Amino acid sequence: MKKKRVLSGIQPSGKLHLGNLFGALENWVKLQDQYDCFFFIADLHALTTGYDQTKDLPTYTHEVAVDLLAAGLDPERCTIFKQSDIPEHAELHLLFSMITPLPWLERVPTYKSKIEELKEKDLGTYGFLGYPVLQAADILIYKADFVPVGEDQLPHLELTREIARRFNFLYKEVFPEPKGLLTEMPVFPGIDGRKMSKSYNNTIALSDSPEVVHKKVNQMITDPARVKKDDPGHPDVCTVFTFHKYFNQPRLKLIEQECKSAARGCVQCKKEFLEHLLEYLKPLQERRKALEGHPDKLKKILGTGAKNARQIASQTLTEAKQAMGLS
Numbered sequence: 001m002k003k004k005r006v007l008s009g010i011q012p013s014g015k016l017h018l019g020n021l022f023g024a025l026e027n028w029v030k031l032q033d034q035y036d037c038f039f040f041i042a043d044l045h046a047l048t049t050g051y052d053q054t055k056d057l058p059t060y061t062h063e064v065a066v067d068l069l070a071a072g073l074d075p076e077r078c079t080i081f082k083q084s085d086i087p088e089h090a091e092l093h094l095l096f097s098m099i100t101p102l103p104w105l106e107r108v109p110t111y112k113s114k115i116e117e118l119k120e121k122d123l124g125t126y127g128f129l130g131y132p133v134l135q136a137a138d139i140l141i142y143k144a145d146f147v148p149v150g151e152d153q154l155p156h157l158e159l160t161r162e163i164a165r166r167f168n169f170l171y172k173e174v175f176p177e178p179k180g181l182l183t184e185m186p187v188f189p190g191i192d193g194r195k196m197s198k199s200y201n202n203t204i205a206l207s208d209s210p211e212v213v214h215k216k217v218n219q220m221i222t223d224p225a226r227v228k229k230d231d232p233g234h235p236d237v238c239t240v241f242t243f244h245k246y247f248n249q250p251r252l253k254l255i256e257q258e259c260k261s262a263a264r265g266c267v268q269c270k271k272e273f274l275e276h277l278l279e280y281l282k283p284l285q286e287r288r289k290a291l292e293g294h295p296d297k298l299k300k301i302l303g304t305g306a307k308n309a310r311q312i313a314s315q316t317l318t319e320a321k322q323a324m325g326l327s
């Protein structure tokens with residue numbers, strides 16, 4: 001039976017970190033065996049919020065490609081490519097922008113919140129307002145059946161579905177409406193306890209060396225009320241404990257009891273977590289090392305991915321243009 005198609009992308013804004021791993025990549029790795037998966041590096045999307053900072057874009061794109069493969073995406077089992085290698089995304093975006101009413105874009109919840117959040121950036125551009133249209137083009141050009149989303153991203157997907165409906169109504173039934181593949185996307189803490197994010201400078205990158213990881217674990221915020229080792233701790237407010245949930249499940253109950261009864265100190269607790277984290281990162285970093293020595297291999301993987309993706313994208317674009325009377 002033909003597998004259903006899944007599509008998802010990630011912006012190249014630097015090295016990927018544990019938050020990306022648990023928020024998306026681990027799930028992608030699982031999906032690649034169940035679905036016909038298309039994963040892309042969204043370099044055009046990076047321009048919507050950073051059109052004036054493109055100097056590092058090639059490096060970031062390279063880093064993300066390496067991280068995706070190191071995390072376990074297998075080019076034999078999924079299609080991996082760079083968005084700008086498929087010009088059909090941009091062309092379909094243009095066609096969709098002709099039929100998308102402005103109020104649909106202005107009401108997207110993240111439009112206003114991002115403008116507030118990223119005050120230092122110039123987001124008063126057509127490209128930024130129109131990024132959900134580009135997202136719709138990314139998804140619909142592959143006629144994806146599913147898009148992995150967290151609950152908070154459902155409004156974005158709904159906009160894609162609305163654009164597909166409007167196109168099909170105005171011209172001809174070309175685009176199936178994709179569904180959300182609801183995925184638990186936990187908010188992963190950074191070393192300072194806030195959400196792990198490059199903008200907070202609190203990440204542990206997948207490519208950080210053991211020495212850097214060690215330093216960052218030492219900086220982690222624990223229970224602020226625990227001043228001395230014999231003060232009973234509160235694991236529920238401790239960042240290190242949250243990390244143990246991901247990396248040290250079998251010993252979680254014991255750690256909780258020992259923390260609450262002051263039978264374990266934070267130094268020992270961090271040391272135990274560090275050992276698990278380094279063990280976890282080891283195979284990723286070995287795969288990364290193997291790729292770093294072979295840039296041609298990476299180029300070939302992205303080239304093959306782009307070729308596969310483009311075959312489908314150009315077919316869909318032809319159908320869309322014919323439906324619109326353009327060919």
Ligand code: SF4
Nearest residue numbers: 233238240259266269
């Ligand atoms: S013992 Fe562990 S869980 Fe308890 S406060 Fe210290 S680091 Fe956190």
